[in-house]
Amino acid sequence: MDLATLLYELKPLLAEPLANLAQITRLLDAHRDLAEHEVARYYVAKHLRKEVERAVRSVDPRARRLGLKTVAATFPRATAAKIVRHLVKDPDGVVRSAAQNARLKLGLWHEVAIRDSRYNVPRYLGPLSPGAWNPSGWAFGLRRPRAPKKPPTPYPRPPIANAKALCKLLGVGSEEELVRFSRPGTGTGSPYVAFEIPKHGGGTRTIHAPRAALKAIQRTILKAILAPIPLHPACHGFVAGHSTVTNARPHLKAAVVLKTDLRDFFPSVHYRRVHGFFATQLGYSDEVASLLARLTTHRAKLEDGRVAWPGVLPQGAPTSPALANLVCRRLDQRLSGLARRVGAVYTRYADDLTFSFPSPPEVKLGRFFWWVDQICQQEGFAEHNGKRRIMRPKGQQRVTGLVVNETLSVPRAARRRFRAILQNCRRHGVASQARGREDFADYLRGFAAYVSMVQPELGRKLVEEVRALLGSEG
DSSP, X not given: OOHHHHHHHHHHHTTSTTTTHHHHHHXXXXXXXXXXXXXXXXXXXXXXXXXXXXXXXXXXXXXXXXXHHHHHHHSOHHHHHHHHHHHTTOSSHHHHHHHHHHHHHHTXXXXXXXXXXXXXXXXXXXXXXXXXXXXXXXXXXXXXXXXXXXXXXXXOOOOOOSHHHHHHHHTOSOHHHHHHTTOOSSSTTOSEXXXXXXXXXXXXEEEEEEOHHHHHHHHHHIIIIITTSOOOTTBXXXXXXXXXXXXXXXXXXXXXXXXXXXXXXXXXXXXHHHHHIIIIISOOOHHHHHHHHHHHOBOOBOTTSOBOSSOBOOTTOTTHHXXXXXXXXXXXXXXXXXXXXXXXXXXXXXXXXEEEESSOOSSOHHHHHHHHHHHHHHTTOEXXXXXXXXXXXXXXXXXXXXXXSSSOXXXXXXXXXXXXXHHHHHHHXXXXXXXTOTTHHHHHHHHHHHHHHHSHHHHHHHHHHHHHHHHHHO
16 A cells, blocks of 8 residues: 555544544554655644643543553654653653653654763663663653762751641641541532633633632641742742842843743642652651642542542642742752853743843754753653744843843833823723723722832833822722
8 A cells, every 4th residue: 555545544534533543543553664654644643633732631641641542653753752751751650651661662762862860871772771862861850869979958847747746737636637628629528619710822721729728728838838948049930029020130131032931830740749849858757748748739530530640739729839939949950050051041930931141142042942841851841842932132022021122121012002091091081991890990000010110210100190090080
């Protein structure tokens, strides 16, 4: 069978690709000797890509395993590697094993990943040889690390010897009562509620907010345990005394600004990572670390009633930003080191990564992004390749929403739009612009205060205008 005939047979099956997956796989496997076999796989992958990406990002590990099976059977090697590499670090052990099997089936052996520097490169490389420029680097952090030469620097933390001491710290009567706060799902009896909010770029984001009793416990954990621990200087998001302004200021007047972000930032930090932080970094016993990790992560309940495990950091919990930042300390350290090595500056605001070069970079930017991507992978995060941006002085350079070309400023279009709203409010009244929005006055005050934070002189004028305008509407 030639390529044209194979594609002709595949075309009707791809009308419903998931339902016909077994037949598609059999057709591709039966014609592996075809010279254009990778072309056929690319044709199939083009139709399956969205469904597979949705499956491998599902909270259900069974869906992720099915996605992996599809990738290994039907995707070309280069496309498959981008998906398999992240699932090598999956929190579910069965999914991790399936990802390793998929990469062996695809023949992903050499020169595809950053080195795992904990190992010496073996003389004769094999598919599982650790330490070389092969997929063993994807699994960095999963194997048992070598014993450190020096004990880790102790961090300020309250002594918590056991579950009883933890209950006393959190103001809870018993360990059984603590366990009640780690129930899965968002239904009746669960300590979480779920709702959706619109994303800035379209779509919605699901928020899992703790109910009042659990929120009080998490705030105690934040204040007593997490807040006193120092963060990396490059971290600016969710940090007292820092803001989008402090995150943008280091990149002023840069020759080149590079931006990217991390996909599924909070869900990437799962129970095992949180438990490891409390146990290895803070030195708490396994009992205490387990309870703290359960109180600060959320397990989803699937449609068939099963519970997804391990839990992940919920978007909406007061402890999630602090834990994510603390887990990211080594990521920040490594990316800062990479930036210094090539003469760049690095900052992170939550999941937004920014690099800037004060002078034209000597390093090739594509290669630099490859290093960034690989370091993120090793540290347990997936870079969102579709959101990479390269900004030069000829265009507008924005960092966390602020222009950094010459002076730090709010984008001109936003300022002009706000001035037009104020002008219309003066002419026709505030109600004409509010259009039924009950929080419109708060919006006017908030935007004026935001401009004042970024551009104090202009902001003071806007604050006075808003105050006078709302006072006259009195």
